[in-house]
Amino acid sequence: MMDGGSGASPDSFALAPWSAAHLASVEAALSRWVTTDAPAGQLHGAPADLVQAMRYAVLDGGKRLRPLLVLAACEAVRGHAGAALRAACAVELIHAYSLVHDDMPCMDNDVLRRGKPTVHVQFGEASALLAGDALQALAFELLTPEDEGIAPDIQARLCRLLARAAGSAGMAGGQAIDLASVGQPLSEHQLRDMHQRKTGALLQGSVLMGAACGPTDAQQWEALSDFGAAIGLAFQVVDDILDVTADSATLGKTAGKDALADKPTYVSVLGLDRSRRYADDLLQAARAALLRARLADPSALRALAHMVVDRSH
Amino acid sequence: MMDGGSGASPDSFALAPWSAAHLASVEAALSRWVTTDAPAGQLHGAPADLVQAMRYAVLDGGKRLRPLLVLAACEAVRGHAGAALRAACAVELIHAYSLVHDDMPCMDNDVLRRGKPTVHVQFGEASALLAGDALQALAFELLTPEDEGIAPDIQARLCRLLARAAGSAGMAGGQAIDLASVGQPLSEHQLRDMHQRKTGALLQGSVLMGAACGPTDAQQWEALSDFGAAIGLAFQVVDDILDVTADSATLGKTAGKDALADKPTYVSVLGLDRSRRYADDLLQAARAALLRARLADPSALRALAHMVVDRSH
Numbered sequence: 200m201m202d203g204g205s206g207a208s209p210d211s212f213a214l215a216p217w218s219a220a221h222l223a224s225v226e227a228a229l230s231r232w233v234t235t236d237a238p239a240g241q242l243h244g245a246p247a248d249l250v251q252a253m254r255y256a257v258l259d260g261g262k263r264l265r266p267l268l269v270l271a272a273c274e275a276v277r278g279h280a281g282a283a284l285r286a287a288c289a290v291e292l293i294h295a296y297s298l299v300h301d302d303m304p305c306m307d308n309d310v311l312r313r314g315k316p317t318v319h320v321q322f323g324e325a326s327a328l329l330a331g332d333a334l335q336a337l338a339f340e341l342l343t344p345e346d347e348g349i350a351p352d353i354q355a356r357l358c359r360l361l362a363r364a365a366g367s368a369g370m371a372g373g374q375a376i377d378l379a380s381v382g383q384p385l386s387e388h389q390l391r392d393m394h395q396r397k398t399g400a401l402l403q404g405s406v407l408m409g410a411a412c413g414p415t416d417a418q419q420w421e422a423l424s425d426f427g428a429a430i431g432l433a434f435q436v437v438d439d440i441l442d443v444t445a446d447s448a449t450l451g452k453t454a455g456k457d458a459l460a461d462k463p464t465y466v467s468v469l470g471l472d473r474s475r476r477y478a479d480d481l482l483q484a485a486r487a488a489l490l491r492a493r494l495a496d497p498s499a500l501r502a503l504a505h506m507v508v509d510r511s512h
Numbered sequence: 513m514m515d516g517g518s519g520a521s522p523d524s525f526a527l528a529p530w531s532a533a534h535l536a537s538v539e540a541a542l543s544r545w546v547t548t549d550a551p552a553g554q555l556h557g558a559p560a561d562l563v564q565a566m567r568y569a570v571l572d573g574g575k576r577l578r579p580l581l582v583l584a585a586c587e588a589v590r591g592h593a594g595a596a597l598r599a600a601c602a603v604e605l606i607h608a609y610s611l612v613h614d615d616m617p618c619m620d621n622d623v624l625r626r627g628k629p630t631v632h633v634q635f636g637e638a639s640a641l642l643a644g645d646a647l648q649a650l651a652f653e654l655l656t657p658e659d660e661g662i663a664p665d666i667q668a669r670l671c672r673l674l675a676r677a678a679g680s681a682g683m684a685g686g687q688a689i690d691l692a693s694v695g696q697p698l699s700e701h702q703l704r705d706m707h708q709r710k711t712g713a714l715l716q717g718s719v720l721m722g723a724a725c726g727p728t729d730a731q732q733w734e735a736l737s738d739f740g741a742a743i744g745l746a747f748q749v750v751d752d753i754l755d756v757t758a759d760s761a762t763l764g765k766t767a768g769k770d771a772l773a774d775k776p777t778y779v780s781v782l783g784l785d786r787s788r789r790y791a792d793d794l795l796q797a798a799r800a801a802l803l804r805a806r807l808a809d810p811s812a813l814r815a816l817a818h819m820v821v822d823r824s825h
Contacts, residue, residue, distance in 0.1 A: 244681045244685075245679075245680035245681040245685045246680070246685050246688045246689050246692070248688065248692065249680050249684070249685055249688035250680060253680065296645075297645075300641055300642075300645060303641065305616075305636075305637035305638045305641060306638050306641065323618075324618035325618045325619050325691050326688070326691070328613055328616065328618060328619065328641070329613075329684050329687050329688050329691070331645070332609075332610075332613060332644070332645075332648065332678075332684050333679050333680035333684035333685070333688075335645065335648050335649070336648070336675050336676075336678040336679030336680070336682075336684060337675070337679050337680065338675075339652050339671050339674070339675035340672065340675035340676055340679055342671070343668050343669075343671045343672035343675065344672075345672065350664075351663075351664040351665035351667070351668040351669075352664035354664070354667075354668035354671070355656050355664040355667035355668050355671070356656075356664075358652050358655070358656045358667070358668070358671045359653065359656035359657075359658065361652070362649050362650070362651075362652035362653035362656065363649075363653055365645075365649040366558075366646050366649030366650050366653055367558035367559070367562050367563060367566065367646035367649070367650065368557045368558040369649075371562070371642050371645050371646035371649060372557075372558045372559050372562055372646070374642050375559045375561065375562035375639070375642050375646075376559050378638050378639070378642070379559070379561065
């Protein structure tokens with residue numbers, strides 16, 4: 200078993216079975232919590248058609264990278280597994296709501312997501328708007344259970360981290376910059392700022408929420424924050440690369456649409472080769488931060504960082 | 513000084529100066545918290561145009577009934593004033609975001625709100641969507657400050673109450689039922705269920721969030737919950753009455769629009785006279801619940817209940 204100081208190849212950690220087991224927990228929990236069925240359903244009494252749109256937005260789709268980061272970070276600090284499962288689902292609900300709203304006609308006007316019609320195409324615009332709103336509220340409800348033995352200070356910290364990551368200084372702020380930047384030349388600095396908010400904040404938040412489920416000292420927290428920032432940015436750089444190098448079927452969404460929409464991307468600002476080198480640099484920065492964090496078991500976090508950069512979709 | 517058991521007229525409590533003082537605190541806090549200005553601004557680093565839309569949606573408008581209910585309930589249980597001010601602002605941010613989204617073209621498509629152009633008219637649809645999303649996140653951020661001496665269990669309880677009130681079994685669920693009910697005949701039971709969610713849940717949540725800032729026993733909590741439910745429903749019955757009896761200038765929004773939109777209302781289901789009697793019955797139920805709560809000082813809550821029913825806009 201390698202440790203944080205070995206710098207060993209991530210190949211010695213078997214990510215596939217780890218991911219499969221954790222993804223199964225997340226899928227089961229999401230299906231159990233986003234439902235009107237009593238007694239497990241949080242949404243008992245909610246209108247069935249709204250919940251149907253919420254389930255459509257959340258279930259059976261996506262890489263679940265954010266939940267996996269939460270669970271990996273929690274394991275790395277030997278934290279509270281029950282709290283981490285709730286945090287993993289909460290962060291995925293925020294991600295899902297942002298996609299629903301982002302796809303709407305007044306934003307990106309996209310009709311295809313994860314190979315399926317987008318929520319507003321399937322259920323109508325008003326239902327998409329409300330389903331997104333309700334998913335955001337549900338995320339905070341999941342983080343604050345009444346009777347599950349999760350300490351109130353963990354609950355409060357998780358809400359604080361998620362609200363900051365999702366809000367106007369984080370994801371929603373990044374979306375606003377993205378919106379204002381169509382057809383505008385952005386400097387590399389401006390592009391990085393946009394992506395650190397739009398995508399990076401929630402990925403970094405996922406790492407920190409996992410870490411908040413257990414004990415950390417200030418140095419570990421800062422190192423994990425650096426790790427999350429590096430992979431958050433790497434994710435977006437790779438996304439921009441895939442937008443021009445992959446096809447729609449592989450991506451499960453419309454390829455080449457950023458270029459068509461005249462949106463600035465890492466590829467348009469840095470070119471393809473420099474973008475690839477930048478992604479690799481960020482991976483090395485993430486690995487270095489993990490070493491600084493001196494974690495009990497950083498294997499899954501390190502393997503996920505490699506997956507972010509090496510993925511094909 | 514009257515107490516909960518006296519059944520005295522609310523006239524002996526001077527609501528106007530109480531409201532004026534508390535409204536001033538709420539306005540100042542909202543202006544301080546919904547800003548990019550350091551150091552007080554929560555949104556330091558957020559894009560200026562997004563924050564501008566958020567401020568437009570929140571500041572200088574509205575009756576602030578929900579914040580006043582939070583503050584009155586906190587005083588009634590002699591709770592933590594700092595926590596209650598944050599809760600008061602958080603619940604108003606949720607209310608404001610719901611209005612921004614509700615006014616959008618895919619929902620009610622309204623152009624006038626509080627006598628001003630609606631947010632999407634002023635800033636565009638995409639900005640309205642994002643401003644609403646960011647306001648919801650900010651509400652939960654306000655409830656979870658890092659260093660203000662508000663106990664984590666209060667922070668977690670406030671998040672739980674707000675998330676439930678705002679989500680798919682509460683406000684967002686009520687909006688979904690409202691959306692599906694246009695042109696549909698609703699029974700009185702269905703109409704009540706819709707309004708208890710759409711408007712009632714957040715008003716009741718305001719009372720409970722105020723109460724969560726201090727100590728209560730189970731019986732007090734249940735009585736305050738009943739009080740909140742009664743005034744929540746009364747508010748909507750009176751809203752429906754005012755929609756047909758007041759003019760747009762007095763309301764600060766388009767009068768008669770529910771009837772034009774063929775939406776079921778209390779007036780369309782019960783008629784005007786029975787709606788008025790129902791509002792009075794609900795006020796009496798609210799007063800009875802307050803008596804059962806045996807509060808140290810229920811004066812402001814009782815006066816607010818009267819204001820809800822006797823208001824002209």
